[in-house]
Amino acid sequence: MSAHGHTAELTHEHAVGTTKLFATVWVWLLLLTIVEVYLAYLRLPVPIMITILVGLSLIKAALIISYFMHMRFERLGLFLLLIPAMVFCICMMLIMFFPDSIRLMQLRPH
Amino acid sequence: MSDTEFEGIVESPWSGGASPFAINSKKLGMWLFIISDSLTFSALLISYAYVRLETPNWPRPFEIWPAIAKSSLMTFVLLSSSLTMVLGVNAAFNGDRKKTVRYLYATIVCGILFVAIHATEWVTLLGEGVTPWKNPFNPAAPLFGGTFFGLTGLHMLHVTIGVVYLAIIAWGFGKGKYTAEHVEVSGLYWHFVDLVWMFIFPMVYLLSVNPK
Numbered sequence: 273m274s275a276h277g278h279t280a281e282l283t284h285e286h287a288v289g290t291t292k293l294f295a296t297v298w299v300w301l302l303l304l305t306i307v308e309v310y311l312a313y314l315r316l317p318v319p320i321m322i323t324i325l326v327g328l329s330l331i332k333a334a335l336i337i338s339y340f341m342h343m344r345f346e347r348l349g350l351f352l353l354l355i356p357a358m359v360f361c362i363c364m365m366l367i368m369f370f371p372d373s374i375r376l377m378q379l380r381p382h
Numbered sequence: 383m384s385d386t387e388f389e390g391i392v393e394s395p396w397s398g399g400a401s402p403f404a405i406n407s408k409k410l411g412m413w414l415f416i417i418s419d420s421l422t423f424s425a426l427l428i429s430y431a432y433v434r435l436e437t438p439n440w441p442r443p444f445e446i447w448p449a450i451a452k453s454s455l456m457t458f459v460l461l462s463s464s465l466t467m468v469l470g471v472n473a474a475f476n477g478d479r480k481k482t483v484r485y486l487y488a489t490i491v492c493g494i495l496f497v498a499i500h501a502t503e504w505v506t507l508l509g510e511g512v513t514p515w516k517n518p519f520n521p522a523a524p525l526f527g528g529t530f531f532g533l534t535g536l537h538m539l540h541v542t543i544g545v546v547y548l549a550i551i552a553w554g555f556g557k558g559k560y561t562a563e564h565v566e567v568s569g570l571y572w573h574f575v576d577l578v579w580m581f582i583f584p585m586v587y588l589l590s591v592n593p594k
Contacts, residue, residue: 287471287472287475287476288475289472291469291472294465294468294472298464298465301461301580302458302461305454305457305458305461308583308588309450309454309588312450312584312587312588312589312591313446313450313591315591315593318589321589322589325584325585325588326584328584329580329584329585332580333577333580333581336464336573336576336580337577340464340467340468340569340573340576341570341573341574342566342570346403346404346405347403349402350403350405350410350413354413354414354417358417361421361424362421362424362428365424365425365428366428369428369429369431369432370431370432370435372432373431373432373433373436374435374436376436377435377436380436380438
């Protein structure tokens, strides 16, 4: 790369993605939301609902982070810096909390 | 591009080069804040799941009409505000100041609309006698109000702060005080607020639809 490309490479100062791309992502997010609301309308059993809703929410979060928050257009290093640590912390909270919550549920007199 | 080409621009004391992530410091700072804030919301959501799991007969008071319809409309408003925000960031990088400010105003209007609809939701619940320490649907589960108002209240606070933040950025960008980076960083915050709602909406509302 030529010498004058330095500053532009340091911080990419240009628009990423097109209006069409962002509109497509928006439509997908709306469609997934409609599916979620429809599932709530069906009144499925709660354990099935939790599984599907968390799954769909994770897909929506991934879409927002990748496109709206431009993560797809950043270097891989930034993703590796931020996301695995966050996922690890959340998994630690889940591992700590839920066995205790289930224990409390079972201790309760029936 | 090799890292040696950066020498002379910024001396780097380590081997990561002058700018290992190729982003400005504001953006990295906002990303670090977002990660820590996402853990705050995760902790709240997980504690909500905790009390819900160990409490028998957790109340499920939300009817399809009006509560779920209203919260779906709120989701639509917030998602649309994310779209106008990201288009505003693009306009800012393309150097179109007027268009950027218009998109930012559209985002702010959506944010205010979201808070307004949510406020009517709160008033309805408060009118039914739900408070953070009392629950008329099932007195044995007093934490229903605490988790509901805690989660949605913290999110509403984020939206309100976001509206103020975007108003300042729109004003400053219109005057030429701020650069496109400032708009992009404020956009990161706004999208994060949208992202959090994508978890609160199904967990708090859709899982508490009245089964009858």
